[in-house]
Amino acid sequence: MSDALKQGAMQIVRRLCEAGFEAYLVGGCVRDEQLGRPVKDYDIATSAHPEQVQRLFERTVPTGLQHGTVTVVVGKKPYEVTTFRREGGYEAFRRPTEVEYIDSLTEDLQRRDFTMNAMAIDQNGRLIDPFDGMSDLERGVLRCVGRAEERFGEDALRMMRCLRFASEYGLIVEQATWDALNSGISLLRHIAMERIRAELERMLGGSDPNRALDLLTGSKALRHVKQELLLSGLDKETAWPPLSRLTEMEHRLAFIYIRLGAVPAEVEEDMIKLTFSRHQMETVKRIVAAHTALLSGLDRATGWAEEAYLRRIWISAALTYGVPALRALREIYLLENRPIRTEDIKVGEAADVWKRLGSVWLEQMPVSALAELAVGGKDLMGHLGVKGGPWTGRLLHRLLESAALAELRNDKETLLAAAREHYENMQENDE
Incomplete structure (x- = not known):
């Protein structure tokens, strides 16, 4: 080609x-x-x-x-x-x-x-x-043509490009170029966020995302862009595990947000500011939301979480946020011994179980989405003789979870029989 x-x-x-x-x-x-x-x-x-x-x-x-x-x-x-x-x-x-x-x-x-x-x-x-570009490359040095202050002053985006080239090509930024970048970094506020995103995306999706994080941290570049970003908190973090083990840029970004303690709404706000696509945002948000759901599931657990309980909240998260999000989350947990910055031993031990068994549990799920369930809303209404309402979705989700956990067989007769009991319990609880 x-x-x-x-x-x-x-x-x-x-x-x-x-x-x-x-x-x-x-x-x-x-x-x-x-x-x-x-x-x-x-x-x-x-x-x-x-x-x-x-x-x-x-x-x-x-x-x-x-x-x-x-x-x-x-x-x-x-x-x-x-x-x-x-x-x-x-x-x-x-x-x-x-x-x-x-x-x-x-x-x-x-x-x-x-x-x-x-x-x-x-x-x-x-x-x-x-x-002498060739001799700079041979020496592993990135250097501006002429005076670096002038080059960065003409086009401030060149500072982000400097960080990207240094990380992607494994280069050391020449001292005068680095000094000019640090003294001119506040000019990034003039650059459109979509331009910042394009450089950031290439840095994090590139061959050495860890080097990119070091350079972003060292320059504090993301503190100087047009809009305030949660991602600017990167420069407080150190000692990242090898992000290149995660193959997708979105999974690397999700890991960074998890490390920064972001909740899904913050991820969405940040990624909208950075003009990421809706698809990219949903991918990252689902992974972060699944992680958040697992942690809150642990908070609700009494005593030490049993393996059966850990399986239940893992599969419940997969049904809510999608199997791909949970697969990505397991890869994130595998990156280091303590994937979640916390002193909570319970969280660490739960993560160890998810790393070991999470993949197997996902493969063993007989169903993973409502479309695969042997009954639908109309079946429930017909069987129970009740008009549809918010209860329909809640009941279908409960049946889906039971089928996914293999507590119920995914056939119409079994599910409809269980539906009546669940429905009656729901009615009692609502009263």
Whole structure:
């Protein structure tokens, strides 16, 4: 895939050069290729102006003409082709107020954020590296191009990118760059929350989430964003277990919220501020809610919780929040000896049982959702001769729990027989 992608990019570069312009592969694709990492997309910089690019290629899309960018389509693959440019002042610490076209590759590379992103490859495959990005990479150092204060002052999002690149590529942030980041970190309040979320998501979902947490803690970056976040409490936490053992970014995030002692409503509020998708929010919230439910189930237990009781509250949580949430929660508990920051021995011992047996219990459940139950609301109303109401849902849930715990067989006759007894008990309790 990447070979075909690169061929398309080089075809564009050569076509521009044949027409008398300069053209190069630039940015992240050059960096990743030098490091032997997979390249997701190739960007091209050229001395040709946007209208000249549009004239040279059959299929183009005017994606960012105000910034000098034209998308050229080769095969079915889009490539961004941007004119060499110098940027005027910046507004809102994010966007250039004006763009001036130039004919110098070096000057174009000079406006970029980090030395490792300021390299280019020419039509013959030769590396052009005016700011020693390659030697920085070889030394494992992340360094701004030119003066770090200026780079971060032009675009404050670069500070979040700095943390992400350092964690993802295993780099040490050069001292002057780190000092500039720490002195300029309050500029993050100018950056849209969705931009912060995109960087955070990539950091936590990346290859070294623990390094990302260290960098977020060291810089206190999340204390300086536009809206107050519960996640900013990260910098009070230390000694995280290896989060990379959790395969999903959402599961890593759920673990962090559990560690911070968040309740589901706080998770929702935080994730809405950060513009996470509804699906991502529900996934994280369900895991945190299941954890909260298990803890409150332990609080209600008298004496030491028996294994049968621990199984009951585990399966009850699975029915309420979904089997996937409980599977994820068990993985979270497996991360360390005391997954829940508490001195309560009972909680620790319960977690040990859930780690050992939680997976088996989930597999043994004969039913895990109302849709799998052999009776429905209409069956109950018909059998009991009573009009539907709030009792219907409560009774179905009770039957579901009994069937899931294998206390009742999941067949119509058995469930309807049990339904009458449950219904009568409910009536007595309500009176």
